[in-house]
Amino acid sequence: MLRHFRVQNLAIVEEARVAFGEGLNVITGETGAGKSILIGALDLLLGGRADKSLIRTGAEEALVEAAFELPAAAGVDDLLAETGLPPCEDRTLLIRRLLSAGGAGRCLVNDAPAALQTLRRIGDRLVDIHGPSDHQSLLDPAFQLDLLDAFGRCQAPRAAYAEGYGAWRALERRRADLVGGGDPAADIERLRFAVDEIRGAKLAPADEEDLVREHAAAANAEAILQIGGALGGALLEGEGSAFDVLAQAQQRCAELARLLPEAADWRREAQAAAAQVQELGRTVAGRLQRIESDSARLQELEARMALVQKLKRKYGPAVADVLAALARDEERLRDLETRGERLAALDGEIAAALREAQSRAEALSAARRAAAGSLSRAIVRELRDLGFPKAGFGVDLAACPLRASGADEASFGFAPNPGEAMRPLRDIASSGEIARVMLAVKTVLARHDRIPVLVFDEIDANIGGEVGRAVGAKLRALADTHQVLCITHLPQVAVFGGRHYVVDKDVKAGRTFARIAAVEKGARADEIARMLGGRDLTPVTLDHAREMLQAAARTAQ
Numbered sequence: 168m169l170r171h172f173r174v175q176n177l178a179i180v181e182e183a184r185v186a187f188g189e190g191l192n193v194i195t196g197e198t199g200a201g202k203s204i205l206i207g208a209l210d211l212l213l214g215g216r217a218d219k220s221l222i223r224t225g226a227e228e229a230l231v232e233a234a235f236e237l238p239a240a241a242g243v244d245d246l247l248a249e250t251g252l253p254p255c256e257d258r259t260l261l262i263r264r265l266l267s268a269g270g271a272g273r274c275l276v277n278d279a280p281a282a283l284q285t286l287r288r289i290g291d292r293l294v295d296i297h298g299p300s301d302h303q304s305l306l307d308p309a310f311q312l313d314l315l316d317a318f319g320r321c322q323a324p325r326a327a328y329a330e331g332y333g334a335w336r337a338l339e340r341r342r343a344d345l346v347g348g349g350d351p352a353a354d355i356e357r358l359r360f361a362v363d364e365i366r367g368a369k370l371a372p373a374d375e376e377d378l379v380r381e382h383a384a385a386a387n388a389e390a391i392l393q394i395g396g397a398l399g400g401a402l403l404e405g406e407g408s409a410f411d412v413l414a415q416a417q418q419r420c421a422e423l424a425r426l427l428p429e430a431a432d433w434r435r436e437a438q439a440a441a442a443q444v445q446e447l448g449r450t451v452a453g454r455l456q457r458i459e460s461d462s463a464r465l466q467e468l469e470a471r472m473a474l475v476q477k478l479k480r481k482y483g484p485a486v487a488d489v490l491a492a493l494a495r496d497e498e499r500l501r502d503l504e505t506r507g508e509r510l511a512a513l514d515g516e517i518a519a520a521l522r523e524a525q526s527r528a529e530a531l532s533a534a535r536r537a538a539a540g541s542l543s544r545a546i547v548r549e550l551r552d553l554g555f556p557k558a559g560f561g562v563d564l565a566a567c568p569l570r571a572s573g574a575d576e577a578s579f580g581f582a583p584n585p586g587e588a589m590r591p592l593r594d595i596a597s598s599g600e601i602a603r604v605m606l607a608v609k610t611v612l613a614r615h616d617r618i619p620v621l622v623f624d625e626i627d628a629n630i631g632g633e634v635g636r637a638v639g640a641k642l643r644a645l646a647d648t649h650q651v652l653c654i655t656h657l658p659q660v661a662v663f664g665g666r667h668y669v670v671d672k673d674v675k676a677g678r679t680f681a682r683i684a685a686v687e688k689g690a691r692a693d694e695i696a697r698m699l700g701g702r703d704l705t706p707v708t709l710d711h712a713r714e715m716l717q718a719a720a721r722t723a724q
Contacts, residue, residue, distance in 0.1 A: 169234075170186060173232045174204070180680075183205070185683050192666045193660065194652065196671055211264055243260060250281070264286070306601070316538075331520070332524045335569075413444060414441065540562075552640065602626055622652045623642070639719065640723075658712070
């Protein structure tokens, strides 16, 4: 669950801290007070799109941070280990995201740098955020199919189908590439030229850095021999060489040792130095013996380098890329030269792959059909509690050609009133009806997933009265198994909150400041009364607010 949440310098929020509790947490406040900024901040924290314009005017950086108390089933520990992030201490996950006005933002998980994709993966496991615009997603057939698969736990057959479908489509693309739209004879001629050109060069990895080094040595052979010879002479040859000087030093040390005993140690050090100089001289001489001032060899190396550079320009940019191009062209050439045989073989492979994909699609469709009825009945039960006592709901599946999602098209049917024929949800539902159907779907799915935190941003849009009370009761029931955060404008919903927070804003010195605070006891009745009748509280609205709170408490027991 989300324990602590902090927002700093984001939009009109200079500093906001809130400690959420278990169960249903309701957030209320006037329109424009900044409630949705908090939900946007949570989305940002979990990998949502960042916009530097959200940084508060005059601030250099915006910060969003949260502490999650992890349930054992969240699977976040495995994800942290997989991505090399520090483990949680006391089952507490710390996430921070910073937006910088002058540079790149930063993401931190347990105080260690993390990739944005990691935040998204964590968010997928911990929080489900549902905003007002998400109602319309319920009308999307692809979304409906995903909901059915989530409810029916069809992930395994869907993954198996996706693998089979991908294999079949890959073979189809290979066949299309083999058939092509051009002239096969011209393609063969072009590929043969490329293959012969690269093969003829007999390229090897040594044609990269090793060739450059050998060419450099050959091009500078005379200078290397001249300078190296001088170095060898300075080390070993003749009077005044380093070896000669050290030999004289040894002799002087030996003479001095008769008068100063410690000079014997100096003599031994001079001997050791002489040995090192002698070894260095032999090393230099040995390397110089391998240097050849050969103009013919230099020309060969330059010609080789020119050939390699030519091939790299055409097929590169590196020798490894040229060799990879050779392998691809050889395979493509073999396919074209044996085009008839390859097409026949591919047709057989494609037919087998298609049969396998169809078989897996049938298994997926069977799992979906088995789940469709159960999902329909479960949603109908939830709709009864949301002001649709006689509503009908159905999940229809129609066959379609194989596609990435399977061989089914889903359509949610809805009949909100008795005696009406069931029609596609997108054709008849009002926005208020869609909101309630979505809440019913979320309630059903919540029993089948492990996401611990559910966030609803104005799920109660365009409803009111007794229906609003039903929505509040449903959210309260959902909070028995999940932590629920709900932004609402309806007092009928707000009274069901186990914890209640109010967002308001103030203007000081020409700047707007939004803040959030918990309300309890008498102050909570004041907030419910404000939602009922505005800021001018009257004994009537206050009594009504207290009655609503007491009724909600009795319902929740």
